[in-house]
Amino acid sequence: MTETPLTAVALSCTLKPSPSSSSSDLMAQQYLDALAEHDVSGSLVRVVDHDVRPGVERDMGDGDAWPTIRSQVVAAEVLVVVTPTWMGHMSSVAQRVLERLDAEISETREDGNPLMYGKVAVVGVVGNEDGAHKITADLYQALDDAGFTVPAQGGTYWNGEAMHTTDYDELEETPEATASALSAAAANAAHLARLLRDRPYPSGG
């Protein structure tokens, strides 16, 4: 299989608007760097900087920023979602992204499949709180429902020891286990996205 160029979009779901430093942005950028090694170019969107409205339609109108972000997702073959951990859950910004993707379940292409079919999603979770496995689970299920495919070991995460307060962007260097999992997830995502672009899922009903 030739290394045909692909594109990715990484949604960083930090609660902090730019220009604050963000652990989620850091991990999202690390994902884009790792994907670039597999000839996947991409861009990073800090979602909270945009006025994504509450709702479950593709366009909530009236200045809603989602349609622009959504068009980047539609144009890409790989979606990266990175979220901080708050109260053990994904951020409200990440959940809002999922709510907006809910519209993709009901509206389908001419072949009967959701528009997101054939795209691949990977996830990252950062936190000074425990919660990464659960958030990974919640993201996989929602993204898979929306039509994305989840590659083997398609996530990475970092948090410190229980009830400590260090943040990912305060570490002197990225821990090896987190970096290694990120690297594998990116490699698998690129591989799977190419397979599914060349050989799409069968048409639905």
Next chain:
Amino acid sequence: MTETPLTAVALSCTLKPSPSSSSSDLMAQQYLDALAEHDVSGSLVRVVDHDVRPGVERDMGDGDAWPTIRSQVVAAEVLVVVTPTWMGHMSSVAQRVLERLDAEISETREDGNPLMYGKVAVVGVVGNEDGAHKITADLYQALDDAGFTVPAQGGTYWNGEAMHTTDYDELEETPEATASALSAAAANAAHLARLLRDRPYPSGG
């Protein structure tokens, strides 16, 4: 124990701004009606109508609507949280409420306890999607972490058969099981809130 008057605040976490009809509002009002039978008066806040900012401080400044809502929570003995189900998760509005309550974990009263100690929380989940047990779990854990106490059988929910689309506010009448669970949760919350007001938790460290 005398039936001393207590107050409640019900946070409806629908994604739909007023004046749209809302299943979450309906269940929140049913909770307030049930609490009134136990001499607990209350008010309903549709959170999405207010500009609650992303963040984890008590006041994010610059027009943030949370401090006003928070003052109602602080003044009440019972907190009711009702959320719709999206992608199997609580709404982004509900998660934002939890994020804002995160500040209550780190800041404590003179006695060393969180300000929310002694308050009681009950929850309600509505959906045309499955997810109520999980959302109830996520809410109990986060509210309990923030200092609230969860009474026995402190929740109720409604959803239809798998993958159907009926909403709670479209039902001709509230199903008996949902109403009965709501009534028990309200009675237990009122009872427990009185106990804890008269006999507070021991002081912390």
Next chain:
Amino acid sequence: MTETPLTAVALSCTLKPSPSSSSSDLMAQQYLDALAEHDVSGSLVRVVDHDVRPGVERDMGDGDAWPTIRSQVVAAEVLVVVTPTWMGHMSSVAQRVLERLDAEISETREDGNPLMYGKVAVVGVVGNEDGAHKITADLYQALDDAGFTVPAQGGTYWNGEAMHTTDYDELEETPEATASALSAAAANAAHLARLLRDRPYPSGG
């Protein structure tokens, strides 16, 4: 309120039969020690040492060990559940305990309430994997459904940095944050159990 003697039972849900060392046993014993400071005496059950059968009845017959454990739960005012973290979830042994408690939801006392009403539950989670918030959530919801009350900040946990392999029972001493949360949960449980014994929830329907 006098410090009337109460009893507790702590269910350790490790996968390892005796006499293996167990982090869950260690935390369960720490809970019992902390409860003893509040005049609550108790005993520890390592569930995997007993033949608890799969099923959702109070007695699955044929040598089922659950009825004996259940009688200890029924006799106690405080239930402690401690579980390890596997794949980000509570252990299969802990889930089996919940399945057996499912029978308590449908069968009620003469006053219409579940037999577990008025009892208080606290939880502990140990792991070399992240997952504690989610497991705490899953336990609170299931135990609350079964009739238990969850006191404010009714849990504690420990795990190490992301993807590390240290176990709780390998630590030289218990980390302060874990110990402090355990101590508060035990104090609140003892307080609430006394309140609810003296002033039971109202009768159900």
Next chain:
Amino acid sequence: MTETPLTAVALSCTLKPSPSSSSSDLMAQQYLDALAEHDVSGSLVRVVDHDVRPGVERDMGDGDAWPTIRSQVVAAEVLVVVTPTWMGHMSSVAQRVLERLDAEISETREDGNPLMYGKVAVVGVVGNEDGAHKITADLYQALDDAGFTVPAQGGTYWNGEAMHTTDYDELEETPEATASALSAAAANAAHLARLLRDRPYPSGG
């Protein structure tokens, strides 16, 4: 791509030993029938009929039934996991399967990848209780961690209206939405398993 023959194994995680009727068995068999339409032959294992020991090793010794089941998983390209819903969670039998698959994360092939890399997993959840989205999430995350790939819309489920008691195997016919989702999951699994057999993931480190 030719329709090369593949094999599947379906693990039914009901709590009820044979010969009891089981909703999980029914859905597992429906999955196998749907896979057969895509030239994937398979067999069904009712896990509770076998003495799968608690633990996280590949073989817990002493009559442990897991090694035999594991060899079937290793020989197949597609894994189907179907579980009932108890207390809103997957069954203790399903969690035990995940615990036993935990061993696959640490032990890798000569190429550095887990043995399960390249295999595809789909899931099914049945219940007279709500919980399917959460259980699907928990299964996707754990199976993906163990090396399986999750195809787009890789699950199906059924439960009735909130707090009702009908079981899946009591329905006169399978609801259209559940059947349609199962059919799509099976088709996608077969497609993806063929792609990954012909074009394996890149080697790890």
